[in-house]
Amino acid sequence: MSNDEWKELSEKLHYGLALAEQRMLEKKALLNETVIVGTPDGEIKAIPARRLLRKAKQRKMK
Secondary structure (H helix, E strand, O other), X not given: OOHHHHHHHHHHHHHHHXXXXXXXXXXXXXXXXXXXXXXXXXXXXXXXXXXHHHHHHHHHHO
C-alpha cells in the first residue's frame, strides 16, 4: 500500500471509531447509564454518559 492509501485507511478507521463512540454514548445516555473511563493518571472512573455526550458535542462545536 502507498502512503496515501494508508492515510485514507487510517482516516476511515478514525471516523468509524468516532461514529461508534458517538452512537454508544447516545444509546447509554438515553438509558441513563454510565461509562467506565480511564484517566491519564491511571484512575478508573464511572461517568454518566450524558455528561460525556455533552462534552463531546461541545468539542465538536469548537
